Amino acid sequence: MATLTLTYTQPLNTSVQVGDTVCFVPTATSGEFTINSGSIIQVGTITTINNPTSNAPSIVCETNLNGSYNGQSHYTFFYKDNKVNLSSILGYYAEITLQNDTNIYAELHSVACDVFESSK
Secondary structure (H helix, E strand, O other): OEEEEEEOOOOOOOOOOOOOEEEEEEEEEEOOEEEEOOOOEEEEEEEEEEOOOOOOOEEEEEEOOOOOOOOOOEEEEEEOOOOOOOOOOOOOOOOOOOOOOOOOOOOOOOOOOOOOOOOO
């Protein structure tokens, strides 16, 4: 599988990580607005992230796409595999405070928490 390096001019979102899937949508300018000018294109899976907090970060993706996509007008985004990135409250102790700060009557209909024994 080929690799593609995408270089940016702003720091990356802090939640981007290796294993995420990168996509982009080509954009165009119409008056003062940036509009979607095509379909969502799945680029590939991130294998390397270089200098994520600098003003010149780059990501390397495994991809089946041909050509270069740097310098083109497009909106890039990523998504995570929800089989791997599910989470809930971790640890042995959790506390929550619910407070009504209004002067009118309010009713709490339900509160739920997902709890399971993860270790002994």
